Amino acid sequence: MSKTALITGASKGIGRELAFLFAKDGCNLVLVARSADLLVTLKEELEEDYAVSVHIVAADLSQPDAAQAVFSEVKTRGIDTDYLVNNAGFGNYGRFLDAEWNCHERMITLNITTLTHLTYLFANDWKGRKAGRILNVSSTAAFQPGPMMAVYFATKSFVLHLSEALAHEFGQEQISVTTLCPGPTSTHFGEVSKMNASRLVKHVRIAGAGEVASLGYKAMMRGKPVVIHGQMNKLAPFGIRFLPRKWVTRLSAKIMQQ
Numbered sequence: 001m002s003k004t005a006l007i008t009g010a011s012k013g014i015g016r017e018l019a020f021l022f023a024k025d026g027c028n029l030v031l032v033a034r035s036a037d038l039l040v041t042l043k044e045e046l047e048e049d050y051a052v053s054v055h056i057v058a059a060d061l062s063q064p065d066a067a068q069a070v071f072s073e074v075k076t077r078g079i080d081t082d083y084l085v086n087n088a089g090f091g092n093y094g095r096f097l098d099a100e101w102n103c104h105e106r107m108i109t110l111n112i113t114t115l116t117h118l119t120y121l122f123a124n125d126w127k128g129r130k131a132g133r134i135l136n137v138s139s140t141a142a143f144q145p146g147p148m149m150a151v152y153f154a155t156k157s158f159v160l161h162l163s164e165a166l167a168h169e170f171g172q173e174q175i176s177v178t179t180l181c182p183g184p185t186s187t188h189f190g191e192v193s194k195m196n197a198s199r200l201v202k203h204v205r206i207a208g209a210g211e212v213a214s215l216g217y218k219a220m221m222r223g224k225p226v227v228i229h230g231q232m233n234k235l236a237p238f239g240i241r242f243l244p245r246k247w248v249t250r251l252s253a254k255i256m257q258q
């Protein structure tokens with residue numbers, strides 16, 4: 001019997017690429033994002049090319065209780081899920097005090113609360129059947145503080161630590177939890193977050209969304225706990241373990257400058 005994956009942030013970027021990978025393997029999909037028009041086009045393309053069944057749920061996941069609303073919608077439609085991909089997320093480049101509070105609040109709700117709540121709801125649903133896989137999209141931002149994107153870096157650190165802990169806890173339930181940590185990747189993220197102005201983006205190789213999605217997909221299917229995209233991106237989290245934290249923050253601040 002065909003399996004079903006729910007992907008948040010499936011309308012663009014890494015999430016869209018993940019949708020193609022699942023569909024190519026014959027997996028049915030529930031695609032979630034705000035852009036209903038993009039989701040409808042993607043649904044038509046996937047159903048035609050891969051003969052899978054695709055449901056769409058247009059929702060703003062930065063709103064409180066969005067996770068419960070999506071979960072209830074999936075249940076109401078009688079859809080049984082096997083995979084959950086918490087991919088939707090955004091950042092905002094700039095000084096902490098210069099952004100509207102609402103921007104920080106929506107980011108925390110989307111990147112942390114909705115991801116955590118969806119994980120809770122779906123993993124509870126799967127508990128009895130001793131199967132299920134979760135892919136949580138974090139970032140290389142998870143490994144250090146990030147002046148100029150302080151809230152974003154902190155949210156991604158939360159995702160990494162939560163997911164690693166749950167990967168351990170859920171062993172009993174035979175539910176795997178994989179964290180994908182991409183470095184700078186060519187998607188709408190740079191534009192949305194205004195991060196293209198930072199040195200980080202100007203001086204590193206920008207990965208393709210397809211290669212990042214593929215790495216995350218394979219790691220999820222193998223039940224790997226954490227996967228970092230790119231050789232250089234793997235060096236930094238290792239290297240900074242040996243530096244005083246104050247230096248790490250200063251170094252990160254330099255890289256995040258315009």
Ligand SMILES: NC(=O)c1ccc[n+]([C@@H]2O[C@H](COP(=O)([O-])OP(=O)(O)OC[C@H]3O[C@@H](n4cnc5c(N)ncnc54)[C@H](OP(=O)(O)O)[C@@H]3O)[C@@H](O)[C@H]2O)c1
Nearest residue numbers: 009011012013014033034035061089139184185187188189
């Ligand atoms: N690109 C990078 O350099 C990079 C690096 C590290 C980590 N990441 C992470 O990778 C993940 C995917 O981002 P991406 O790079 O693929 O960026 P993207 O091209 O901007 O895609 C973001 C996706 O999230 C959805 N989304 C954003 N806000 C939403 C909301 N309030 N409610 C529902 N869906 C929402 C967007 O759909 P709608 O606009 O249609 O809602 C879109 O499908 C994010 O978690 C990001 O933090 C990206």
